[in-house]
Amino acid sequence: MRFFTRSLLTVSAVALAAAVAWPQSLGEIAAREKERQEKVKKKTGGAAHVITEDDLRGRGAGTYSQPGTGTPAASPSPGASPGAEKPKTDEEVRAEQEKAWRSRLQQAQDEVARLSGIVDSLQSELGDATVGAYGTGRAKAMSRMDEAQKALAAAKQKVDDLQEEGRRSRFR
Numbered sequence: 001m002r003f004f005t006r007s008l009l010t011v012s013a014v015a016l017a018a019a020v021a022w023p024q025s026l027g028e029i030a031a032r033e034k035e036r037q038e039k040v041k042k043k044t045g046g047a048a049h050v051i052t053e054d055d056l057r058g059r060g061a062g063t064y065s066q067p068g069t070g071t072p073a074a075s076p077s078p079g080a081s082p083g084a085e086k087p088k089t090d091e092e093v094r095a096e097q098e099k100a101w102r103s104r105l106q107q108a109q110d111e112v113a114r115l116s117g118i119v120d121s122l123q124s125e126l127g128d129a130t131v132g133a134y135g136t137g138r139a140k141a142m143s144r145m146d147e148a149q150k151a152l153a154a155a156k157q158k159v160d161d162l163q164e165e166g167r168r169s170r171f172r
Contacts, residue, residue: 098171105166108159115152122148 088096122145126138 097169101162101166101169101171105159105162108155108162112152112155112159115148115155119145119148119152 122141126141126145
């Protein structure tokens, strides 16, 4: 019986507290939200972008399992100029990628050629019999030779990597 009385008192207290609590009207909630938005607008310093149906229609144009191209399905946006750039075809994108790859490969090959020339000149300098075998000039030339050989090895590795990338992308 005591348990029943305690339970009844607890339920009554909760019900009384809920009845006494001041209910908020929808108008009060809307007024507070409007004030909050105005504060945010003043804080950010501008009007927020309003999303229109045209914005929603032009985005994605597909489903999750079959995504669209991302291009607007209907008319172009109002701010777009009539001579705007058209989306590129797959062949054009691939041609641009291949052109960029060939440019990077050519730069890497030029760097290998440049470093090979430096290594050859350092090698001939070190092979000169007129320079002392144990002088400070020789030690400096040896350290420059080591650095040049390391840079040449890295450049050759870059060329190999770019050639592998071209092979995987079927550019060759």
